Amino acid sequence: MYLKGIHHASAITANGLANFDFYTKVLGLRLVKKTVNQDDTSMYHLFYGDGKGNPGTKLTFFEMPMATKSSEGVGSVSALSLRVKDDHALKYWQSRLAQFNVEHDQIIVRAGRNTLAFRDGEGQRFILVSDEGNSGIAAGEPWVNSPVPSESAILGLGPVHLTVQNHEPTALVLTGLLGFREKGKYASTIKDQPDIIVYETGEGGTGAEVHIEERHDLTREVAGYGGVHHVAFRVENDEELRDWIEQLNRVRMPNSGFVDRFYFHSLYFREPNGILLELATDGPGFETDEDLEHLGETLALPAFLEPHRLQIESVLRPINTRHMQY
Numbered sequence: 001m002y003l004k005g006i007h008h009a010s011a012i013t014a015n016g017l018a019n020f021d022f023y024t025k026v027l028g029l030r031l032v033k034k035t036v037n038q039d040d041t042s043m044y045h046l047f048y049g050d051g052k053g054n055p056g057t058k059l060t061f062f063e064m065p066m067a068t069k070s071s072e073g074v075g076s077v078s079a080l081s082l083r084v085k086d087d088h089a090l091k092y093w094q095s096r097l098a099q100f101n102v103e104h105d106q107i108i109v110r111a112g113r114n115t116l117a118f119r120d121g122e123g124q125r126f127i128l129v130s131d132e133g134n135s136g137i138a139a140g141e142p143w144v145n146s147p148v149p150s151e152s153a154i155l156g157l158g159p160v161h162l163t164v165q166n167h168e169p170t171a172l173v174l175t176g177l178l179g180f181r182e183k184g185k186y187a188s189t190i191k192d193q194p195d196i197i198v199y200e201t202g203e204g205g206t207g208a209e210v211h212i213e214e215r216h217d218l219t220r221e222v223a224g225y226g227g228v229h230h231v232a233f234r235v236e237n238d239e240e241l242r243d244w245i246e247q248l249n250r251v252r253m254p255n256s257g258f259v260d261r262f263y264f265h266s267l268y269f270r271e272p273n274g275i276l277l278e279l280a281t282d283g284p285g286f287e288t289d290e291d292l293e294h295l296g297e298t299l300a301l302p303a304f305l306e307p308h309r310l311q312i313e314s315v316l317r318p319i320n321t322r323h324m325q326y
Helices: 016-026 087-099 167-177 238-250 306-315
Strands: 006-013 030-037 040-049 058-063 076-084 104-110 113-119 125-130 160-164 181-186 196-200 209-214 228-235 264-270 276-284
Touching: 006 016, 006 040, 006 076, 006 276, 016 030, 016 040, 016 058, 040 306, 076 087, 076 228, 087 104, 087 113, 087 125, 160 167, 167 181, 167 196, 167 209, 228 238, 238 264, 238 276
Parallel strands: 006 058, 076 125, 160 209, 228 276
Antiparallel strands: 006 228, 030 040, 040 058, 076 160, 104 113, 113 125, 181 196, 196 209, 264 276
16 A cells, blocks of 8 residues: 555635636646535636646646735645656746746756746746656646647646655654655755755655755745645555555544545545645546546536536636637
């Protein structure tokens, strides 16, 4: 029983329409599902990914128009990574981000790979990471209708960065409970702060890493738009998910138990520094209720929410996603 890698990450936006424009038209991702937060149907839940919305490629956003801006702090998923094919693709992104006036840094080496940090218009922190020489878990497939050339396309999620005040309790959960292994360290970009520690699971590589940054100069994060709500790791199927539930119960780790998200099945819990983690199955997948060619074009609702469609649609601001050919 092991975690295969990163399944998805869910962040917060205050403007779903602007979010859709940036992630599809600038980053070239495909909107693979336009649905709602199943725990609060008054807000959109937008899923972006590769051409098929494969596990390991899904970046999702809850739209919270009344949210305040997230603050940088400990107890947070402080940055998400996006994989690209190679160093040449990273240089393409350096030029593209400048073309669209996206705030970005210079290309630097992190954990032995070339990387390029940037922020979206709400301050959401990302790191583009080159897959050149990567021998770990396979990346996703480019979306054929993307405005970004396939050789430079974003191929999925890379290392997840956690910022904590004390790394040891989080590291113990990763290694002692979830089966991660310590891979190495690299210097922090922040002066006088400890090295960042790299942990990996499954086949390893960019799609299966967590980087823990210990910071002694920050207070606790205040969640809001531009921040990450949670990160999920891949589980093969329902049988394994139930085994994980048993394991968490065995060590008395408070958790959600089995949760049916329709497109996948989940388990939620918080690690000791307060970061929300999810384990999610690879299936059933996004073609459960939509054809592959038309993913994300209309509001999709799980069967148990379908009877409430008119009420749900009446409180959502329209986001026209039907025409996504560029």
